[in-house]
Amino acid sequence: MEMNCNQCQEAAKGIGCTVFGVCGKSPELSALMDTFIYSLIGLSSLAVEAKKLEINTEEIDLFVIEGLFATITNANFDEEEFVSRIQASINYREQYKALLQQKGIVLPSAAIYELDVKTKEEMIHKALHLAIHQTADEDIRSIRELMLFGLKGLAAYLSHAEKLNYKNEALFSAAHEFMASLVNDELTLEQYVPMTLALGEVGVQAMALLDEANTTTFGNPEISTVNIGVGTRPGILITGHDLHDLKQLLEQTKDQGIDIYTHSEMLPAHYYPELKKYEHLKGNYGNAWHLQMKEFETFNGPIVFTTNCLVPPRSNSTYMDRVYTTGNTGYPGFKVIPVLEDGTKDFTAVIEQAKQCVAPTAIEAGQLVGGFAHHQVLSLADSIIEAVKGGAIKHFVVMAGCDGRHKERQYYTDFAQALPNDSVILTAGCAKYRYNKLELGDINGIPRVLDAGQCNDSYSLAVIALKLKEAFGLEDINDLPIVYNIAWYEQKAVIVLLALLSLGVKKIHLGPTLPAFLSPNIVNFLVETFEIGGISSVDEDLKKFLLINE
Structure with a gap:
């Protein structure tokens, strides 16, 4: 059956998985996810109206957020789970439609309010007509997918924070607004662009909320x-x-x-x-x-x-x-x-x-050092500033993001090894495994690999950059000696990218390939506005990033 999934970096041929998912997702599962997402857009559209009337939407706030999280790459492969969730979504829809109608609200006759699928086969078939990737205009489709995938990443952060009893009503409301916009055919590309950057701003707020939840609950990470x-x-x-x-x-x-x-x-x-x-x-x-x-x-x-x-x-x-x-x-x-x-x-x-099991079989030995989230790094601020002013540290290289299976990701190991000894790597996410076991040494006692934590902790890297900008008395974050060479894989990396763009960060390099869901015009916009680029060879990139000049 027809399949179209392009949400992760390993999309087949750099275009999209059309036969079977590289991740292991079947065409049937992909279709169920598409129908489920469409049903969630309908719920979010109802939530937007309900919140205007101060109707409590907490139940569907969490349902939508957890639902989006379940569709992230490599999270859930259980088809029956999505059949159940689609049915639950329809039940919620009818419940909130009735509440709105009791308040005298007349809803337009739109497919998002009328989705009627009872069997698994119907749910699979509907995806062929309702998925976001069916949008006819290439650029509108591209930016809608960019927003949807960013929303999936946002949902992950909001979900983690909520588990620790940290919730922000405004962030849930914003998520619903963005979701509802994904099927609004009255919006033009010129209107979608600022909305996408606004989603990045919400992403920053969500990451800050999760950071507060984690550090308040478990303490500030320490070396x-x-x-x-x-x-x-x-x-x-x-x-x-x-x-x-x-x-x-x-x-x-x-x-x-x-x-x-x-x-x-x-x-x-x-x-x-x-x-x-x-x-x-x-x-x-x-x-x-x-x-x-x-x-x-x-x-x-x-x-x-x-x-x-x-x-x-x-x-x-x-x-x-x-x-x-x-x-x-x-x-x-x-x-x-x-x-x-x-x-x-x-x-x-x-x-x-x-x-009843035996102990694990050793596959390696040794130790790793980490714990360089923003609180810990800022406690070292004086030492770092002194090292920069004295010339011992000339570059910070943000190598955060995701790891993946492709052999070309060896690039990140080679890049880390080739960096001059006066550079420090700032990392978060599983991309760190490409270089966190290398013997890269330290600079004046400061390790050359500073691991801030999970991809969820990418907020720390933004805080560190903003504090360094302040410490050096700079007006523009892009005047810092920071290079962004980020590996991406899935949708949490998308919201991190949008968050960085919303903070005004430029010259971010993404690899090993640019997202397949970006149309040529959207890529050109990102290049012209934010100077986003891809990667090439280690030698060429070291020159391009001004780390080594011959």
């Missing part, structure tokens, strides 16, 4: 040494991004004779005082998400997925019966963590299975 070897006790491996889930797991495994290991984007958990205090938080196992099929085999114990990135296992994988999912993750055959009536999660089954 920490993380073990990458293994112990002798059975272990549980937790991956994804949800620190709240990790906290519950740590509590429930105290004195159980089990060690907890982080994986991929969960590595920065070791930087938070309220998490690192648990003695059985043993270390970090493995690397970025795309190597999980190999590394899960040797871990030997249970694996818990809290969010993306989930890679469908091979048919002969030995770890199938050791995987548990929670939150918005899902895969047919994987066990699901029960949620109790009070909202807490019950990890009993995971713990009991772990006790």
Whole structure:
């Protein structure tokens, strides 16, 4: 059947997956997601009207946000889950339509208010007519997709903050407004452009909210040494991004004779005082998400997925019966963590299975150093400023973002190794695994790789840049000696990009390829307005970025 998915960096041929998803997504699942997103746009459109009348929309606020999060790349592969969510969306729609009609509101006869699909087959078929990628005008389609994918990233940040009881009504309202705009055929390209930058501004606010939620709950990240070897006790491996889930797991495994290991984007958990205090938080196992099929085999114990990135296992994988999912993750055959009536999660089954397993098999040894979020870096501000003024540090290179499977991502390792010794890398996200185990040394005691945390912590990099601008008395953030060479993969990287653009950051280089959903005219606009560019070879880029001049 027809498929069109171009939301991630690995879109087939740099255009889009049309036969089967590179991520493992089937055409049927892709269609269900498209129909589900369309139903969420309808809900958001109703929420916009309901909020005008001060009708409580909290229930659908969270439903829309969690729904968008579930459609992020490598999060949920369970077709039946989306069938259920589509039906729930329609039920919510009818409920809120009735509330509005009771208030005398006459809704226009629009497809978003009338979507009627009862069977899985109908849900799949409807996607062929309703998906955003069916928009006829290439540039309108492109900017709508840019906004939609940015909204998916925004939803992830709002979801994480909400789990820690941090909510901002204005951000939910803004998300609904943006969602409703995606099917407004009266909007012109000239109107969509400022809206997209406004979405970036909302992204900054959402990242600030999540930063407040994390640091208030778990303390400010601090410089920490993380073990990458293994112990002798059975272990549980937790991956994804949800620190709240990790906290519950740590509590429930105290004195159980089990060690907890982080994986991929969960590595920065070791930087938070309220998490690192648990003695059985043993270390970090493995690397970025795309190597999980190999590394899960040797871990030997249970694996818990809290969010993306989930890679469908091979048919002969030995770890199938050791995987548990929670939150918005899902895969047919994987066990699901029960949620109790009070909202807490019950990890009993995971713990009991772990006790029957042998200890993890070591795949490496050593230590990593991290914890350089904005609070920690700013405490080193005097040393950094002195190193810059004295010429010891000449460049900061932001190499944040995502890792991926493509061999061309070796570029980022090679680039980091080729950087002159007077440059410091600022990183966040799983892109760090391309260079965080290199021996790059330090500058006057300042490590040359400063890891701020997860992709969720990219806000720290913006705060650091703004504070440095202030410290050096500069008027423009682009006058700082900072180069942006960012690897992207999925939709959280899109909202980070829009956030940086909204802050006025220019000359951002994206790789290994530019997003497939950007039309030539939209690319030209970004190049002309923000001087956005791609990457080429390491040698050429070092010259281009003015790091090495021959």
